[in-house]
Amino acid sequence: MEELVESILDYVRADYTDYAIMINGEWGSGKTYFWNNKIRKKIDSMKLNGKQYTTIYMSLYGISNLEEISKKIFIETTQLMDKNLRRYMDSNGQTTIPEYAKTGIDMANLFGISQNEDKVNYGEFFSTDDKVLCFDDLERANVDVIDILGYINNFVEHDHIKTIIICNEKELSTKLKSNNLEMKTFIATYLLDKQGELLKTDKPMVEKIKDQIEHVFDKANEYERIKEKLIGETFEYAPKFDYIINGLLMRYEADSDLIRFLRENTNIIISTFNKSGTRNLRILKHALNDFQKIFEMVSKNYPNVSNRVMQTMLIFTIAISFEIKAGKITKDKFIDIRNNDEYKAILVSSRVLMDNRQFYIKEFDNNYYYNFKTEYRFFKFIEYYVRTRIFDMKIFKENMEVILNTAGLGKMPAYKRLLTEEYWKISDDEFLGVINEIIENVKKGEIELIDLVKLYAYFSYFSRKGLILYDLSTLKSLFITGMNKSSLTSKYCENVEKELSKIAIQDIAEDMEEILTKFCELNEQLKDKMYKEKTDEIFKCIPMKMEQFYDRLDKECMNVPIFKYQDPRQVFQRLSCASNEDIVIIKEKLVNRANQYTKEIEPEMENIKKLKQIIDEYTVGKETSIKIVMLKEFSKDLSYILDKYKSSNLITTNTDN
Numbered sequence: 221m222e223e224l225v226e227s228i229l230d231y232v233r234a235d236y237t238d239y240a241i242m243i244n245g246e247w248g249s250g251k252t253y254f255w256n257n258k259i260r261k262k263i264d265s266m267k268l269n270g271k272q273y274t275t276i277y278m279s280l281y282g283i284s285n286l287e288e289i290s291k292k293i294f295i296e297t298t299q300l301m302d303k304n305l306r307r308y309m310d311s312n313g314q315t316t317i318p319e320y321a322k323t324g325i326d327m328a329n330l331f332g333i334s335q336n337e338d339k340v341n342y343g344e345f346f347s348t349d350d351k352v353l354c355f356d357d358l359e360r361a362n363v364d365v366i367d368i369l370g371y372i373n374n375f376v377e378h379d380h381i382k383t384i385i386i387c388n389e390k391e392l393s394t395k396l397k398s399n400n401l402e403m404k405t406f407i408a409t410y411l412l413d414k415q416g417e418l419l420k421t422d423k424p425m426v427e428k429i430k431d432q433i434e435h436v437f438d439k440a441n442e443y444e445r446i447k448e449k450l451i452g453e454t455f456e457y458a459p460k461f462d463y464i465i466n467g468l469l470m471r472y473e474a475d476s477d478l479i480r481f482l483r484e485n486t487n488i489i490i491s492t493f494n495k496s497g498t499r500n501l502r503i504l505k506h507a508l509n510d511f512q513k514i515f516e517m518v519s520k521n522y523p524n525v526s527n528r529v530m531q532t533m534l535i536f537t538i539a540i541s542f543e544i545k546a547g548k549i550t551k552d553k554f555i556d557i558r559n560n561d562e563y564k565a566i567l568v569s570s571r572v573l574m575d576n577r578q579f580y581i582k583e584f585d586n587n588y589y590y591n592f593k594t595e596y597r598f599f600k601f602i603e604y605y606v607r608t609r610i611f612d613m614k615i616f617k618e619n620m621e622v623i624l625n626t627a628g629l630g631k632m633p634a635y636k637r638l639l640t641e642e643y644w645k646i647s648d649d650e651f652l653g654v655i656n657e658i659i660e661n662v663k664k665g666e667i668e669l670i671d672l673v674k675l676y677a678y679f680s681y682f683s684r685k686g687l688i689l690y691d692l693s694t695l696k697s698l699f700i701t702g703m704n705k706s707s708l709t710s711k712y713c714e715n716v717e718k719e720l721s722k723i724a725i726q727d728i729a730e731d732m733e734e735i736l737t738k739f740c741e742l743n744e745q746l747k748d749k750m751y752k753e754k755t756d757e758i759f760k761c762i763p764m765k766m767e768q769f770y771d772r773l774d775k776e777c778m779n780v781p782i783f784k785y786q787d788p789r790q791v792f793q794r795l796s797c798a799s800n801e802d803i804v805i806i807k808e809k810l811v812n813r814a815n816q817y818t819k820e821i822e823p824e825m826e827n828i829k830k831l832k833q834i835i836d837e838y839t840v841g842k843e844t845s846i847k848i849v850m851l852k853e854f855s856k857d858l859s860y861i862l863d864k865y866k867s868s869n870l871i872t873t874n875t876d877n
Contacts, residue, residue, distance in 0.1 A: 224455055225258050231453070232263055232273065232352055232382050239452030240376045240383035248500030250464055251386050251457050252279075252356055259384075263352050271350040278354065280361040286371050293353075351381055358387035365392060369446045376450060385451070392443075458499075465490055468505055478515050482508075485531055492535050495587050496542035507541035510606060517611070522620050529623055532594045533602060539588040540606050553580060554603045556718050559622070563598035564640035565674070571642055572681065596623055634658050635667055635675055643678070643687075655688055662698060665705025669746070670713045672703050673720065673732075673739050680731040692731055700738050712746035752785040759786055763798040773809065779817040781824035788830040792838070796851070803850045807857045814861040825865050832858040 231241050245251045255277070266273040278292045353375060361368055375381040412418050412428060466486065472479045482489065493504055511534055518525055518533070540554070557563050563581070570582040589597055601616040634657035637646070646654055658675065661667050667675065676699045682688045683695060690698070713719060720736075758777065761769035773782075783791070795803065814821065835855045842848050 224457070225262070227453075227455060228259055228384070229262060229266070232266065233268060236380065237382060237452070238377055238380060240372065240385055240450055242385045242387065242389075242447075242451045242454040243457050244387060244389045244454055245457030246499045247388050247391065248498075248502030249457060250501045254457060255354060255356070255384075255386060260354070273350050273352060275352045275354060277356065279356045280363075280368065281357040282360065282362060283368075284362045286363060286367060289368075289371065349380070353381055353383045354386065355383070356386040358385055359389075359392040365443060366446060369443075369450055373446070373450050389454075462490055464501060465493065465504070468501070468508065472508075472512065475512070477519060478512060481515065481530065485534060488531060488534060489538065492538040492588060493542075495590075496539070496546065498542060498546050500542070500546060503542055503545045504538065506545070507538045507606075510541065510602075511537045513611060514602060514605070517616065518620070521617075522624065525620070525623065528594060529596060532592075532597055533599060535588055535592065536597065536599055537602050537606065539584070540603055543584065544606060554607070556715075557581075557598065557600070557603075559600055559619070560596050560598045561636065561640050568640060568642055569674075569677075572678070633661070635661055635671065638678060639671065639674060643682075651687070655682075659698070662702035663705075665702055665708065667702070667706060668713075669703060669706050669710040669739060669742055670716070670719050672699060672706060673735060675699075676735050677732065696731075696734060699735060703735075703738055703742055707742040707746060710742075710746060712750045713743055716740075716743065748785065751780060751782065755782045755785045758782065759791065759794060762794040763802065766798070766802050770805070770809070778813050779820040781821045783821075783824035783827040783831065786827065788827050788834055791831055792834045795854075796838070796847075800846050800850045803847070803854055807854045811857050811860065814864060818864055822865060825862060828858055829862055832862065 228241065228243075231237065243251055243255070260275050260277065263273050263275050276293060278289065280289070283289060353372075355368075355372060358365065358368065372383060372385070376383050409418070409429060417428060418425070469479065469482050469486070469489075472482060489504075489508075496503075514533060514537060515530070518530065543553075557566070566581050567585055570579070585597070599619055601612060601619050604615055605611050632640075634654045638654065638658060643651070658667075662672065662675070676695065679688065679690070679695050679699075680692060683690055683692055716739075754776065758769060758772045759782075761772070795806070798806070832855050835851050835858070839848050839851050839855070
């Protein structure tokens, strides 16, 4: 790194130059830090030929026109000539002006409040051989790069000002190719059509359009031409990350426990950083800041957590930060994984049953946890915190309680062990005992329905491999019996597709067909049972707890066919006891619900029809009162709802009574 510093200083010291130099490096690799701490200070302290050098730094981030660059240069230059400002900075050891302070100084000058009574020193103003310009973030400007380089060339070629450009050429190349891509594609397609090339099949159309775009809009070559004219040397910034990472840790010196832990695990930090495949120190900095919060919360609430778990949390925090923030994955890749058991179950299915649908998760685990053995390696509260920036205390406590209560695999139920650990980690002496224990659990219906489906996939695999003596027919009969018993205590599985995607069943689909059919049948029964219990609770709120009824209807049941699970006569009895106002509100809600969720609530139409008939029978011949009128209006709105389904096979009789 010192060689790079000296090479840049040699350029500044040179008597005459008619070229600029470029420092090229990846985003977040510390280029700006390198400029401020290694280069700028040395240039500002440099004295040559009786002249004191001064640096003028400008970030081009967000610059939308060349005039903004001129304004920045003017502001920086005039501030450098302000003697009072210089005197203050020298006395306070200040080397740079904070951005917010620049704004205040600029506005003060604009309104004539400047305390500097000296007139402008035009000799100093016109001097160029003691200035060094630095333009940073070239690839992040909102101006055409070619125009910016042409603008900078005026300083370099005509005024011979020493100029340093900091950028990420990799991103610059991508930007040059992707700018106005839709417009370029349209024009390229139009030209190909005029040339009669669209109908030819000698080359893929995508390739033809790409070639045409490069031919017509050859910005990359234009950039190379002006770069060759302007840039005399390009220096590749490849920092020694071990040294820089150790420097990053210094910011945590005030927290003795945290800094001790980080120093002890510096190798883990460096290793995980290297495994990310990026050189982005900015993301690492954010990850360490996140870990500071995590370390604080764990130390405060769960001081007895093991050092191994804390090390794993450190790895996971850094790893998940890079995977999400470096654009390697979409943020929702981990959303459906609720806990460590599910994470491990995906890995087991991927490795044992060769399920490539979860290839990313397997690669993530193989990469970041390679040669690092740990049972608990997925932390939902950390994933959620990094992804949403919200530290969810409920998820945090749930995760930590599981960690503290997990004393090891020996006490874990056999079926969970099989679902969350590769079977080859079980010794030959233990394997038969594990299988027999699971079989007993299956027979007694002690395992959740969805887990029985997953387990059957493994047992089918074991049977085919000859690892167990049960044939497929016996297994199927045993599991179906167990599923019937399990359905008495199991909970409805809402996200069946997502749950089943966590295991590989494509290669044994024929074996699974009957099991899956049985599962879907039982799961549907569990759904009806769940909704029956829920709707019983909700309808009991009529007529005494109407606010609760409205709240739960709106939040939980607008798209649920709740009337399917209720006796229409009991519904009417409760409805008839409600106030006239509540009858009006309920019917309005039912109409809005039918308009909004027509398809979802279709299964309840038979009971809606019966409810209408009950209301009509009750109101026939009754003396007119407000309640009778309201009930008739209610019936009329039920007719409106039923009319929506007249074309459906569900409504088979006349509903106009």
